[in-house]
Amino acid sequence: MHNDISEILVSEKEIDHICTELGQTLTHDYKDKNPILIGLLKGCVPFMSDLSKKIELKVDMAYMSVSSYHGGISSSGDVKIKMDLDISVSGRHVIIVEDIVDTGNTIVTIVELLKHRGALSVEIATLLDKPEGRTKPYVPKYVGKTIPKLFVVGYGLDYNEYYRNLPYVGVLKPEVYTSEESK
Numbered sequence: 001m002h003n004d005i006s007e008i009l010v011s012e013k014e015i016d017h018i019c020t021e022l023g024q025t026l027t028h029d030y031k032d033k034n035p036i037l038i039g040l041l042k043g044c045v046p047f048m049s050d051l052s053k054k055i056e057l058k059v060d061m062a063y064m065s066v067s068s069y070h071g072g073i074s075s076s077g078d079v080k081i082k083m084d085l086d087i088s089v090s091g092r093h094v095i096i097v098e099d100i101v102d103t104g105n106t107i108v109t110i111v112e113l114l115k116h117r118g119a120l121s122v123e124i125a126t127l128l129d130k131p132e133g134r135t136k137p138y139v140p141k142y143v144g145k146t147i148p149k150l151f152v153v154g155y156g157l158d159y160n161e162y163y164r165n166l167p168y169v170g171v172l173k174p175e176v177y178t179s180e181e182s183k
């Protein structure tokens with residue numbers, strides 16, 4: 001698995017630092033607000049787990065599963081809800097926990113949906129931001145690290161469902177997906 005990675009972009013140590021910093025900021029900004037953390041499955045899992053432990057507030061934790069990739073390395077632009085929330089967001093402050101914002105399609109769709117359902121506020125805490133990939137204008141409020149337009153895997157991020165269990169974020173060697181896509 002590690003042999004398929006050309007470069008480590010965000011190390012375990014840096015991820016730990018990002019979670020600590022973002023956790024402190026969210027603890028400060030949401031004091032007395034009892035927010036709901038909504039994780040977008042499956043990529044959010046390690047980040048949701050580590051970040052939530054650094055937020056020193058009572059929070060609800062809920063999950064949605066949405067898909068825009070359908071495998072491969074680029075967004076289809078078509079966001080589908082595969083599993084919906086089991087909690088109402090009406091009258092609540094929501095923090096969406098994402099692994100990465102790329103085109104912005106997923107986040108813009110989910111923010112609109114949650115506002116339509118009556119959320120008082122909806123912000124994003126994303127581990128990574130790839131602003132060069134944006135096709136819809138969206139600036140996430142809480143960003144762990146801004147990265148260039150590269151396809152990355154690890155710490156929740158996958159390529160065809162693999163590599164989510166890498167403890168760091170790395171750049172996948174292009175030959176891994178070019179050889180897969182030519183099959």
Ligand code: IMP
Binds near residue numbers: 043098099103104107
């Ligand atoms: P967006 O809708 O294009 O902003 O993409 C958001 C989703 O696409 C993320 O939650 C990821 O699941 C996936 N994604 C975007 N960039 C990458 C990447 O570099 N590696 C793996 N998945 C990615």
